[in-house]
Amino acid sequence: MPRIRPISDLRNSxxxxxxxCRQTREPVFITRDGAGxxxxxxxxxxxxxxxxxxxxxxxxxxxxxxxxxxxxxxxETVLAAFRARVHGTV
Numbered sequence: 001m002p003r004i005r006p007i008s009d010l011r012n013s014x015x016x017x018x019x020x021c022r023q024t025r026e027p028v029f030i031t032r033d034g035a036g037x038x039x040x041x042x043x044x045x046x047x048x049x050x051x052x053x054x055x056x057x058x059x060x061x062x063x064x065x066x067x068x069x070x071x072x073x074x075x076e077t078v079l080a081a082f083r084a085r086v087h088g089t090v
Contacts, residue, residue, distance in 0.1 A: 002026075002027070002029055003020065003026065003028045003029065004028075004029045004030075004031060005017065005028055005029070005030055005031070006030070006031055006032075007030050007031065007032045007037060009030075010030060010040075017040055018040075018042075021040055021041055021042040021045070022042040022044070025042065025044070025045045026045075027039045027040060027041045027045075028040045
């Protein structure tokens, strides 16, 4: 169930909201004048969601390339380049 709080709680209960977001990995929806205004997330959850979106974008690009007949690169070539970036040139 979503947690909804008025904007005044950001000033009065910021630590409580922060703790809730970090412990539950859930957002808190903030209202202003009774309407939705913003969403508060822990930094960890925000980064997780941004990484997920980045992955979805990359998968969408790969699917479009495959549908258009693009051959791409061989897996071994990609893995070798990735290993070189992670571990340095061997």
